[in-house]
Amino acid sequence: MVTTVALLLFALLVLGFGFKKLAETSKFQLFGEMVTQVKTDQKVVALTYDDGPNPPYTNRLMEVLEQFGVKATFFVIGRQVEQHSETVQSLQRQGHELGNHSYSHRRLVSTPKAAIADEIHQTDQLLQKLGSPDRIHFRSPYGYKRIRLPWVLAQLKKINVLWNVDPRDYQAVSADAVVDHVLAQVRPGSIVLLHDGGGDRSLTVEATARLIPQLQERGYRFQTVSELLAVQANPS
Numbered sequence: 001m002v003t004t005v006a007l008l009l010f011a012l013l014v015l016g017f018g019f020k021k022l023a024e025t026s027k028f029q030l031f032g033e034m035v036t037q038v039k040t041d042q043k044v045v046a047l048t049y050d051d052g053p054n055p056p057y058t059n060r061l062m063e064v065l066e067q068f069g070v071k072a073t074f075f076v077i078g079r080q081v082e083q084h085s086e087t088v089q090s091l092q093r094q095g096h097e098l099g100n101h102s103y104s105h106r107r108l109v110s111t112p113k114a115a116i117a118d119e120i121h122q123t124d125q126l127l128q129k130l131g132s133p134d135r136i137h138f139r140s141p142y143g144y145k146r147i148r149l150p151w152v153l154a155q156l157k158k159i160n161v162l163w164n165v166d167p168r169d170y171q172a173v174s175a176d177a178v179v180d181h182v183l184a185q186v187r188p189g190s191i192v193l194l195h196d197g198g199g200d201r202s203l204t205v206e207a208t209a210r211l212i213p214q215l216q217e218r219g220y221r222f223q224t225v226s227e228l229l230a231v232q233a234n235p236s
């Protein structure tokens with residue numbers, strides 16, 4: 001009897017651990033939709049910048065993007081939007097897409113569902129007040145998904161927009177290391193994760209300025225996340 005109970009407990013433990021692992025893998029989300037890349041033969045790619053707005057780095061990025069005529073997607077943190085609303089408006093004016101990266105950027109793992117929904121609503125409302133359209137995409141902080149957040153996202157009919165190219169720009173030793181990583185990993189339909197927020201992002205600005213012409217040389221065009229998702233919906 002004791003052995004049976006012990007075995008059962010062990011099995012549950014293994015199952016629980018396996019389940020947690022599964023929920024954390026990049027290709028799987030328990031509820032709702034998630035996307036890490038788009039299936040297409042077209043050489044299109046989306047550059048995404050997280051954790052801003054963060055002047056002066058966001059502004060410097062805008063200058064670089066404008067120089068090359070590239071539109072990107074910025075997954076912003078609500079708290080930062082409140083502090084730097086004029087930067088958000090500049091992004092909107094220049095035709096970049098604004099995405100929701102929660103209000104506080106805390107790990108939405110064991111947070112109650114109502115609080116998760118608040119994190120999402122607050123940032124959506126801030127962005128809409130500044131002129132963003134009704135449909136705003138979401139990216140979970142740290143890419144965490146587990147169980148509650150996907151459930152809330154499914155209720156809100158929001159896709160969790162993740163990525164399939166992560167050069168870890170926030171800890172890279174050089175702009176070239178970021179560029180090399182992206183060039184090695186990029187595929188048609190890729191979503192590239194970069195950061196304009198969270199500290200001094202000079203390296204990311206520099207990497208972006210080097211990366212864009214090299215991707216263009218390889219035949220890539222740049223799209224916002226919404227444009228990229230439309231490619232998936234209407235393959236041609």
Ligand SMILES: [Zn+2]
Pocket residue numbers: 050051101105141142
């Ligand atoms: Zn983030």
